[in-house]
Amino acid sequence: MKAPKSLRIAGWVFLPLAAFWIWYMIAADYSYGAVAGTYAYRSNGEESTLILKKDRTFLEEVTREGKVESAQGTWRCVGAGGVVFSREFLAVKGQQVRSDGQADGEVEKSFLELIPSIVFEPQFHGPRFHRRWF
Numbered sequence: 630m631k632a633p634k635s636l637r638i639a640g641w642v643f644l645p646l647a648a649f650w651i652w653y654m655i656a657a658d659y660s661y662g663a664v665a666g667t668y669a670y671r672s673n674g675e676e677s678t679l680i681l682k683k684d685r686t687f688l689e690e691v692t693r694e695g696k697v698e699s700a701q702g703t704w705r706c707v708g709a710g711g712v713v714f715s716r717e718f719l720a721v722k723g724q725q726v727r728s729d730g731q732a733d734g735e736v737e738k739s740f741l742e743l744i745p746s747i748v749f750e751p752q753f754h755g756p757r758f759h760r761r762w763f
Contacts, residue, residue, distance in 0.1 A: 656742035659710050661685060664736055668747055668758035670721055677721055679747070679758055691719045710736045712747060721756045724749040734758075 632640075655663075661683055670677040680688040681704055689700045702717030716730030726732045734747045737757075747758040 652741065652743075656738065659706060659736055661706060664706060664712065664745060664747075666745075667761045669761050670756055670758045672756065673722060675721055677719070677758070678761075687714065687718070689719055691721065712736055721749075723753075724756050 665681045665683045668679040668681070670679070675691070675693050677689060677691045682688075685703055685705060687702055687704050689702075691698045691700075698719055700717045700719045702715035704712060704714045707713055712734045714732040714734065716726075718726075718732045720726050720732060724732065732749065734749045735751050736745050737748050737751065738745050745760050749755045749757075
């Protein structure tokens, strides 16, 4: 049985609008739940794993010159895409910290604005922590 023409036309109008709406809800989401997850950084013999939890705490492990350092602290979202880490955050090479010891970053999304990364010093192409999925 073939659907009426008006129903097919409505479907062709509704489906793209629904797809756009779903994409936008994900792409525009910079909430704690959307940013929380595991991020990794690797450059110049330095590796870091950063776990952001939804309860606004983080765990970090940095390996430099064979030495492993660990830290835990808090993080918070600021505005649309900004993120600030408490002074316990272990800075990596090329990253500046504020005078109060906190670290500022920016959430940038790639692949159709769906996959988040955290960038420090984005205006100077600073360190980028990429989202890990597994």
